[in-house]
Amino acid sequence: MCEAYDGYQAAGRLKVPVAAWRWAAASSLVPAANAGVGLWSRAVVEVTDGEAMRAVLRRPAVSLSVCQSVSSRAVRAA
Numbered sequence: 001m002c003e004a005y006d007g008y009q010a011a012g013r014l015k016v017p018v019a020a021w022r023w024a025a026a027s028s029l030v031p032a033a034n035a036g037v038g039l040w041s042r043a044v045v046e047v048t049d050g051e052a053m054r055a056v057l058r059r060p061a062v063s064l065s066v067c068q069s070v071s072s073r074a075v076r077a078a
Contacts, residue, residue, distance in 0.1 A: 004035035005045050014050030017057075024053050 002009060011021035024030045030048050035041045 003042055004039040005042065006038055006040075010040055010045045010048075013045055014048060014053065016050050016053050020053050020057050023057070024048075029053065029056070 005013060007021050007025070008018055011018040014021070021030075025033070029052075030040070031044050033039050034044060
């Protein structure tokens with residue numbers, strides 16, 4: 001059994017896409033890597049709620065065109 005997981009292993013254990021794990025780590029949904037650079041301890045991975053991570057990602061994504069539209073309006077306003 002692994003004592004530390006990288007992002008790919010953690011995502012696999014939780015049955016979520018690797019992108020979901022990376023997003024969760026970057027947004028502090030999961031604690032920062034605590035077993036070395038880019039490594040999470042087994043304890044952290046085991047207490048992470050994969051279903052909650054999947055639920056957050058089920059929401060519709062903001063499209064790139066919306067982001068560009070908002071960005072161009074902000075530039076014009078400045």
